[in-house]
Amino acid sequence: MSGGKNEVAIVGAGMTKFVRRAQETPKELAFEAVRMALDSAEMTLDDIDCVIQGTAPDAFDGIHMKGEYLCDGSGGWQKPYSRGYVGGGTGVFAPIQGWYHIASGMFETALVVCEEKMSTFQPHPQGAFLTIFDNMTERPLKPNLLWIFALEMNRYMSTYGLQIKDIAPVSVKNKNNALKHPAAQLGKEITLEQVLNSEVLAWPVLREMVSPTSDGACAVILANKKRAKKITQKPVWISGVGWNLDTAYWTNRDLAYPQYVENAARMAYKMADIREPKKEINIVEPYDPFAYKECHHLEGLQLADRGKAPQLAIDGVTLRTGNMPSCPSGGLLGVGNPIAAAGLMKVCELFWQLRGEAGERQVPGKPKYGLAQAWGDLMQVGTVLVVSN
């Protein structure tokens, strides 16, 4: 292993509110997140060596080459600038790209910006997802996005003998956590009964177990060791990175277990010298566009035994005050899900949590190691970032 552990730090973070429909254009949203990130690190654009943009399908915006369009609002003017894209996994992949820009030795600082404005697509943003299905063998069946999640959730439940009521506590936890997030779109006091009594959208998926569509942006600033220590007394180090992609033939895959998430996690743990993740990871932000996905991912991340992740929410282990808080931000279920920005929101949360700056959301016990994970493409990519203070 060539190392790379704790060579690059996060030194600043910013985000916009997550809302169903924002007045701001994508460029304006990106700008607001960048502005807040630069201010938080007391830096200017002159201090930024390169810029990484993360944003999901062009189809949402109807703007071809959205990375180029977003360049200006993202601080990319006359800088080495690039856009990376792995669907929903983008928000954690973008800071990984930032990491290797700096770890290569080419740059000392990097600005990482993720933006999504889903509301543009009419009449409903779900329509932009229709083209992710196989163009020849699946689209003629007129699938919608809920299908694949419902199919995966049912396979997960059936494999481990779980019921909807076992998974619903994840929604209760995350939506209640989001009450304390000032950017949250869907924070609310909600009970297990309310979740279980919510409308059946695509059995076994209920309305309160799905994240909303959202507009929003996030940004973080990365720096190498030398610069990070000058910029802040509280750098949050990137200890491990991992990413992995499974086959696009998703109907040939084991839908009960995300092997690609395990592969990505093992890559990150190896770099971070983490041997016993259950003991060493203090705070985790797994990708939770659906309640069962938090469980699925905690298992892939080796933070729960297979089929046992639902019990962690039931037992309170993953509450903000539990032994391993999961989605203390409120997650996608509570804060919202502007695709690429949602993943980076999780990284921002770890930055604030590990610096003790999460305010009302602060988890107790001075967490040392945090993990953020995102997931996407056609249910096939896992992206993992391990950070420490």
Next chain:
Amino acid sequence: MRMNLEGTSLKREDIDSKRVLTTRFRSNAFYAWDTGRGIGRYLQGLKAGEIWGTHCDTCNRTVVPPRIFCERCMKNQVSWVKLQDTGIINTFSICYVNWDASRVEEPHLPAVIEIDGASQGHGILHVLDEVNPKDLKIGMKVKAVWKRPEERNADITDILYWKPY
């Protein structure tokens, strides 16, 4: 830490009253996809009322939908295998919404169906019918209900749906 967050949430009335302006565009893209050697032959098979898969001679794995290469070993030593038009339900859903979030009267019943003759766990996406949703179970045996031969178009919808048998 105090956070001053930007981002202005809009309501429907903001747009309807034109207090906030919106411009509009309708994309009119049209595509013709060449089906290639793998899916092309698969679709021809469907027109004949047959489901074809491919077997990788190196990995000893029979897959469907078929492909002319194996993505695991990246070799092209594959042979064509005629599969059954029966299978088992790997997973299913009872879906009450359309893509635009409008609601449906009769739920759609999408499923992953593991095709008999393919390697274990290898299935396709399709839909179920002629079954009470309440009776659906993972592991249930199902068979294809085909369009009449003269109505088939070499398309995945040449199979109308799958039903328990």
